[in-house]
Amino acid sequence: MSSAEILNELREIMIDVFDVDDLEVTPATTAEDVEEWDSLSHVRLVVAVERKFKIKFKNSEIEALKSVGDLVNLIEAKTAA
Amino acid sequence: MSETASDPLAEILAGLPNTRAVIDSVLAVWPEHAAYLAKSLQARTPAMLAATEAAATAVRRLTAGNEATVAADYRWTCDRLREEELFFHREERYRLSTFAEAMAEVYSDHAYMARYVNGLLLTQVLWFNHVATFEMFLNRVLGAQTQPFDYLEVGPGHGLMVYFAAASSLSRSLEAWDVSAVSLRETAAALDKMGVEKPVSLTEVDILKAGQSERRYDLIVISEVLEHLERPEQALRFLTTALKPDGRIFVNVPLNSPSPDHIYLLSSPDEVTALVEGVGLKVETMELYATQAKKLESALRNRITVSAGLVARRA
Numbered sequence: 001m002s003s004a005e006i007l008n009e010l011r012e013i014m015i016d017v018f019d020v021d022d023l024e025v026t027p028a029t030t031a032e033d034v035e036e037w038d039s040l041s042h043v044r045l046v047v048a049v050e051r052k053f054k055i056k057f058k059n060s061e062i063e064a065l066k067s068v069g070d071l072v073n074l075i076e077a078k079t080a081a
Numbered sequence: 082m083s084e085t086a087s088d089p090l091a092e093i094l095a096g097l098p099n100t101r102a103v104i105d106s107v108l109a110v111w112p113e114h115a116a117y118l119a120k121s122l123q124a125r126t127p128a129m130l131a132a133t134e135a136a137a138t139a140v141r142r143l144t145a146g147n148e149a150t151v152a153a154d155y156r157w158t159c160d161r162l163r164e165e166e167l168f169f170h171r172e173e174r175y176r177l178s179t180f181a182e183a184m185a186e187v188y189s190d191h192a193y194m195a196r197y198v199n200g201l202l203l204t205q206v207l208w209f210n211h212v213a214t215f216e217m218f219l220n221r222v223l224g225a226q227t228q229p230f231d232y233l234e235v236g237p238g239h240g241l242m243v244y245f246a247a248a249s250s251l252s253r254s255l256e257a258w259d260v261s262a263v264s265l266r267e268t269a270a271a272l273d274k275m276g277v278e279k280p281v282s283l284t285e286v287d288i289l290k291a292g293q294s295e296r297r298y299d300l301i302v303i304s305e306v307l308e309h310l311e312r313p314e315q316a317l318r319f320l321t322t323a324l325k326p327d328g329r330i331f332v333n334v335p336l337n338s339p340s341p342d343h344i345y346l347l348s349s350p351d352e353v354t355a356l357v358e359g360v361g362l363k364v365e366t367m368e369l370y371a372t373q374a375k376k377l378e379s380a381l382r383n384r385i386t387v388s389a390g391l392v393a394r395r396a
Contacts (some may be wrong), residue, residue: 019379038117040372043163044383047170062167 001079003027006072013052017045027069053079082193089119099137103206114156121209121258124374129209132216138204139241144274146200151199154248155207158200161341169339170384175346176339183342188261197341198267202239212386213370214304214333216297217390218242218354221366222300222331229253230299233323235288235316236306238264240271240281246300247279255279256298258286288316294323304333308343318360318371321395329365330393332357338386349381362393 001009011025018036031037046062047070049055055078065071076081095103101124108115125133144151168176187193198355203213230253232246237257246252254376259265265283272281289312301320307313313334320330336347347353354364371380371387380387 017383019376019383033117038120038373039163040157040166040385043166044170046386047167050171059164059167 001076003072003076006075006079007068009052010049010068010071010075013048014045017041017048025068027067027072029068030066049075055079083245089114090115090122093122093125096135097134097363099141100130100134102148103137103140103193104201106148107155107203107207109235109351110149110152111156111349114159119209120373121207124209125212125214127215129212133212135219136212136215136241138301139244140202140206141276141348143239143271144199145274147225151203154196154199155203156200157196158204161169161200162339165339165341169253169337173384176243177342177344178311179344180309183309183344187342190231190307196249197327198239205239205241208372209374210335210370210386213374214368214390215241217368218302218304218331218333219245221368222302222392223249223331226251226300228299231296231325232256232300233258233298234298234304235259235286235320236264236304237268237283237304238305240268240275242302242304243268243281244272244275244277244300246302247277252279252373255281256284256296257281258284258288260285260287290318291319294319296323297325297328298323299325299328301328301330302333303330305335307332307334308338308340308345308347310345313345314356314360317357317362321361324395326395328394330362332393333388333390336387336389337384347389349386350387350389353391357391357393358396361396363396364391364393367391 011023014025015023018034018041020036046057050057053075061074104118139146149210165176205215229251232252232255234243234257236259237243243255243257247255257268262285265285269283301324303320307316310316324330334347334353349368350367357364369377369387371377372385375385
């Protein structure tokens with residue numbers, strides 16, 4: 001799956017987890033750009049991503065995530081492994 | 082840029098000096114928490130803000146001289162809770178399921194408990210759902226008493242609710258029970274620090290092993306206790322025997338609330354009603370408040386914590 005495809009899937013997951021009608025997402029998007037993206041919804045986002053891509057993150061990886069781009073890169077690395 | 086725009090909390094907190102002090106102590110050790118706290122406060126009604134300040138005033142007496150440690154312990158507690166959230170959403174259950182496990186991992190670890198209890202104390206000011214059910218307790222539970230009343234609380238913790246019950250001109254007698262003598266000593270010390278105005282009888286009682294209550298009460302409170310029990314219906318069944326015929330019980334229990342020592346999972350308001358009414362009580366009112374004032378339907382669907390506060394009578 002390409003980065004663009006992962007980003008698109010991620011956008012769908014974020015719309016669902018954050019319970020919003022639409023969301024503009026780029027690799028540079030961070031929690032500060034999305035009102036519904038707080039520490040608690042971050043946990044649900046991570047778990048939804050784990051389910052969708054059938055991967056599992058380490059705690060240190062979850063804490064290090066700063067942007068959508070970080071998450072795309074991590075998903076890409078994990079699904080390629 | 083106005084001061085209000087640069088500090089969205091300034092306007093809300095004007096006139097709430099004790100709330101401001103608690104928030105400042107937390108932001109000093111955890112500046113990144115500002116947006117969360119702003120959202121939590123912005124969602125509060127005027128009555129909730131008044132309840133926030135009442136709680137903050139008591140909390141400041143309890144933490145005087147120790148503010149920075151307590152604030153750091155709040156941050157530490159939130160880290161522990163986030164670990165439990167991760168487990169909960171992955172596995173769709175609480176990590177522990179027996180009292181023995183909670184005893185081994187949490188209750189018997191005094192260093193852990195000291196931090197955890199400090200952290201939970203600040204949530205009484207900082208978390209929307211905790212303040213919202215506290216406001217319900219002050220205004221629609223205590224505030225609804227029209228006659229002198231005998232009060233019993235099970236699992237009083239820091240004694241905040243006992244303290245406010247004692248402050249009611251209508252409270253005639255006050256009792257608090259806990260299964261742990263250590264917890265009761267802490268409750269006693271906390272009531273002293275807050276300056277409780279009436280005598281409070283603190284008794285070591287295991288309501289899961291007690292038969293029928295010897296005394297009966299007009300108002301019984303069990304707040305954030307049932308989720309710590311393997312068989313919460315046993316506790317409620319006993320408390321039903323302790324209610325006067327016209328007495329009321331206030332139950333505060335969280336749904337989908339993973340914590341290091343929560344072992345009994347309730348996922349919907351219907352499950353709470355079934356639990357309470359299954360022991361011969363009738364729910365009169367229930368108020369539901371989601372974390373951060375999120376929409377209730379969405380919170381329940383997404384398994385975000387919702388506090389359920391209810392008043393019941395004998396059926």
